[in-house]
Amino acid sequence: MSNLKTVNAIFKREFKSYFDSPVAYVFLVAFLVLAGFLTFGVAAFYERRQANLLPFFFWHPWVYLLLVPAATMGLWAEERRTGTIELLLTLPVTLVEALLGKFLAAWAFIGIALALTFPIVITTAWLGNPDLGAIFCGYAGSFLLAGACIAIGVFASALSRSQVISFVIALAICLFMLIIGFDPVINAVAQWGVPSAVVEGIATCSLMQHFESMRRGVIDFADITYYLGVITFMLAAAHVVTDNRKAS
Amino acid sequence: MLTVNTLTKNFGVIQAVNGVSFTVEKGEVLGFLGPNGAGKSTTMRMITGFIPPTSGTAVICGHDILTDPVAAKRCIGYLPENAPSYHTMTVTDFLTFIGRIRGFEGADLLKKVDAAIEKSRLESVRKQSIETLSKGYRQRTCFAQAILHDPQVLIMDEPTDGLDPNQKFIVREMIKEMSASKAIIVSTHILEEVDAVCTRAIVIANGTVVANGTPAELRARDPQGRLDVVFRKLTMKE
Numbered sequence: 001m002s003n004l005k006t007v008n009a010i011f012k013r014e015f016k017s018y019f020d021s022p023v024a025y026v027f028l029v030a031f032l033v034l035a036g037f038l039t040f041g042v043a044a045f046y047e048r049r050q051a052n053l054l055p056f057f058f059w060h061p062w063v064y065l066l067l068v069p070a071a072t073m074g075l076w077a078e079e080r081r082t083g084t085i086e087l088l089l090t091l092p093v094t095l096v097e098a099l100l101g102k103f104l105a106a107w108a109f110i111g112i113a114l115a116l117t118f119p120i121v122i123t124t125a126w127l128g129n130p131d132l133g134a135i136f137c138g139y140a141g142s143f144l145l146a147g148a149c150i151a152i153g154v155f156a157s158a159l160s161r162s163q164v165i166s167f168v169i170a171l172a173i174c175l176f177m178l179i180i181g182f183d184p185v186i187n188a189v190a191q192w193g194v195p196s197a198v199v200e201g202i203a204t205c206s207l208m209q210h211f212e213s214m215r216r217g218v219i220d221f222a223d224i225t226y227y228l229g230v231i232t233f234m235l236a237a238a239h240v241v242t243d244n245r246k247a248s
Numbered sequence: 249m250l251t252v253n254t255l256t257k258n259f260g261v262i263q264a265v266n267g268v269s270f271t272v273e274k275g276e277v278l279g280f281l282g283p284n285g286a287g288k289s290t291t292m293r294m295i296t297g298f299i300p301p302t303s304g305t306a307v308i309c310g311h312d313i314l315t316d317p318v319a320a321k322r323c324i325g326y327l328p329e330n331a332p333s334y335h336t337m338t339v340t341d342f343l344t345f346i347g348r349i350r351g352f353e354g355a356d357l358l359k360k361v362d363a364a365i366e367k368s369r370l371e372s373v374r375k376q377s378i379e380t381l382s383k384g385y386r387q388r389t390c391f392a393q394a395i396l397h398d399p400q401v402l403i404m405d406e407p408t409d410g411l412d413p414n415q416k417f418i419v420r421e422m423i424k425e426m427s428a429s430k431a432i433i434v435s436t437h438i439l440e441e442v443d444a445v446c447t448r449a450i451v452i453a454n455g456t457v458v459a460n461g462t463p464a465e466l467r468a469r470d471p472q473g474r475l476d477v478v479f480r481k482l483t484m485k486e
Contacts, residue, residue: 008348009349012348021336083329093318094317
């Protein structure tokens with residue numbers, strides 16, 4: 001149903017538009033500085049004296065929480081603010097193609113940011129003898145986690161014509177999806193006397209729990225399915241919202 | 249080439265467009281007249297498939313906009329109100345993007361982009377980013393986007409709005425050059441436009457068609473033959 005050439009044209013335009021302004025470079029630097037600082041400074045990467053990237057991946061959900069909404073907030077909000085949405089959606093383009101193109105462009109952009117963290121792999125391999133399979137698995141999990149956050153961001157961007165509001169909505173949804181699986185929060189809720197089955201059930205829905213095993217080097221089919229499911233669901237929600245509100 | 253069939257659009261309790269029907273054939277330039285808020289833009293947005301009608305439909309070159317929107321949109325060139333475009337792109341990049349979406353590739357794509365730039369008189373600014381251009385050039389960039397694929401149906405929402413007299417003249421010349429081979433709809437509230445480019449005019453007020461005829465026929469409704477008087481009589485309630 002979707003025409004790949006159309007998706008590709010939209011993908012290219014969106015991807016290139018990130019680099020039309022200095023914001024993309026600021027974003028990439030912020031991502032790398034933040035990831036580096038949290039890993040080496042806060043998590044004391046060297047002092048652990050272990051050749052793995054666990055403390056590096058540990059921070060990824062929180063880095064994405066801040067930076068992914070910034071990368072996605074403009075995707076639809078800006079089209080609506082400037083009126084180009086009317087241009088785009090009266091071209092021979094289906095909404096699915098437009099959504100896919102935008103989503104993939106943002107995902108590729110975050111992919112570049114993630115790929116630029118490669119020196120830490122080299123550092124670890126130089127200093128010790130890390131399990132490269134586990135590192136690859138961690139990166140794959142991180143990329144999938146980013147995809148889920150981006151899909152949430154695309155949805156949030158469709159909700160408003162203001163980029164700031166889109167940013168805040170995306171941040172709020174991502175934060176919620178993360179903390180329901182964050183150990184300190186789970187423990188606190190369990191102490192209120194909520195049945196542990198309920199707590200675990202909710203935690204299973206969180207972005208955090210599924211990343212946890214992948215960051216330790218376990219690729220589980222269920223985790224991959226979970227992330228692809230979140231992406232599909234959020235894009236479908238974005239489809240409904242865009243279709244209903246495109247003219248407003 | 250274009251048949252509009254009892255298009256109706258309600259926004260909540262407000263009826264923006266109420267049973268608008270008309271046809272446009274090849275070689276015609278249809279002026280779509282009406283005061284602000286009469287439903288001109290809403291009608292055009294329904295014809296081009298941007299918003300769904302509450303009832304009724306439009307058929308473009310045999311393709312129903314509701315059941316076969318992508319095929320119908322291929323036949324349409326559309327210049328939306330305020331001529332939106334991606335401001336950070338250069339004129340050439342923007343038109344190349346539109347061309348790709350329209351399904352052109354390689355040498356053919358370059359040829360189409362060059363032709364659109366030439367027809368829209370954008371040669372001197374083709375490498376400039378759109379945000380640095382004046383309003384007239386932006387308007388023409390969006391116009392170039394609409395004619396890039398040489399569409400059979402060309403729909404323009406207030407193409408001369410906010411332009412200076414020289415720019416208006418250029419846009420009208422471009423419309424005239426194009427008129428022989430296409431079915432064109434031009435919405436406007438500027439009456440001089442009707443005489444300048446249109447072969448037929450429809451007057452719309454409060455969402456319904458109140459007159460449909462050649463500029464001469466409309467003029468004949470007033471003893472002095474003044475179009476503005478006719479327009480006022482048709483669209484103003486006391």
